[in-house]
Amino acid sequence: MAPDATPIPGHKAVETLVAKLRRRQIVGSRQAALETVLVLRQVVSRARFSNIQQLIVIIREAGRRLVEAQPKEHTVGNTVRRVLHNIREEYQSAIKSSAPTSLRNVYTISKFVLQGQPRKQTVGAPKSETTATLKEDDPDDPDSFARGIKPILMEAIQDVLDELETVYDNVSKTAKDHIHSDEIILTIGHSRTVEAFLKSAGHTRNYTVIVAETAPSYSGHDMARALSAAGISTFLVPDSSIYAIMSRVNKIILGAHAILANGGLVAITGSLLAATAARAHSTPVVVCAGQFKLTPLWNLYHDYGALDFADPSSVLGFEEGKLVERVDVVNPYYDYVGPELVDVFITNDGDHPPSSVYRLIKETYDDDDHEL
Known part of the structure; x- marks a missing residue:
């Protein structure tokens, strides 16, 4: 070497x-x-x-x-x-x-x-x-x-x-301005930033959270348990129910794995489904994330190695011997959600629309460092 x-x-x-x-x-x-x-x-x-x-x-x-x-x-x-x-x-x-x-x-x-x-x-x-x-x-x-x-x-x-x-505290400090009493909030998976945001609002607001279980990882179960333990009214629903209940939802709050330069984001699988259903029902989509997730890159969805893939056996077990031999199972862990599906990003430096993300990246990083 x-x-x-x-x-x-x-x-x-x-x-x-x-x-x-x-x-x-x-x-x-x-x-x-x-x-x-x-x-x-x-x-x-x-x-x-x-x-x-x-x-x-x-x-x-x-x-x-x-x-x-x-x-x-x-x-x-x-x-x-x-x-x-x-x-x-x-x-x-x-x-x-x-x-x-x-x-x-x-x-x-x-x-x-x-x-x-x-x-x-x-x-x-x-x-x-x-x-x-x-x-x-x-x-x-x-x-x-x-x-x-x-x-x-x-x-x-x-x-x-x-x-x-201090990113969780700084993102959560405006929670009471975004969540109001008697609202119904939908979230996907288990994001610690979203969890802190919802718990912060729960101190002053009485509202309901619907958590999609986010198969096949089922990380929504952890989120539902955490919110329920904090005294927040919480319902756990299968992913297939997201579109059906969207007409009753007042707001969707998502976490992010990465926020891209075009205002889109990479988020846990199921986020694209929820955001698309929200657009059909004109339901606002809010993304909670720290500024350290701002990434000076564009749509990474088709780039090799940009997205993570989970174990395919959780989708199709090896006990299905004959079927496993005939199919290729892909279990993506993240979705790409375009900027047109997002209404606002709540960060530790305030609230920003997707169109402002490029300016934030310009202020946060130097152009010389986009490629390390």
Whole structure:
């Protein structure tokens, strides 16, 4: 096996996460994102670099290894892109802080169009003192640049980590504005974001939730148990009943595995069925997801390896010997739901229509990082 072109600091941590991703020992978008941030924090803390470009190359190489290990877990790549974006912003702020006062914080309309809205941050005295001595490619002390800027970069990574840890609370804080008393809500499968959203609304609203059981995984059973334990009136129905009961439903709330750049989303199987039935009955479709699921990619449905497939034996058991030999059973785990079927995305940064997703991605990631 040929050695890597770029040595990665924290190589052991990266390889450990690569192995876990390949073996599917890490399940769930948020958990994968959290593990990715923790590994990248180790990589940055151990990295030796004399300019910011060297650090970006190191992070991109680590991110590429992680994405290749599990390309179906899109939040891994999203997290790497977000960390790179924050690091570039902190670096630019550090450079500007040592510039003359008249040149600081100059933000023109052209910069807004190209870069989007800047992150709000306060540059305190400690940062100014640290960045005043920054010097890239110093021949006398090559490590001086890394020593000076690492504390700032670690803060940027911590911002991403804090956002992931509080994503459920931040998405749920507007639940009472979207769910009203005596409404009937339909949901599919078991999304922890949707579960937190519905439980938050249950503190102030009295409403009913209908949960589709989501065969053949039957993850809807877990959602129904969780909501019922929280004191929310819950009914579990088979997937075949979705269209029949849609006329009684006031709103559909879905979770998402990934939100694509065109405003569509990849969600658990059955979501397309529910969204299509909702469109026929003019029922609003709401998607709850953290911004870390924003993916700068378009329709992935036909891309090889983009969608996950579950065990076909849950659809057609091997005991059906003669039939199994004559058919190919495909059990997709996710559906692609187009943007025309979605009314609003509720994220930890507010509510957005599908047409605004591309702008959010533009503000969240850098164009250079769309392909790691």
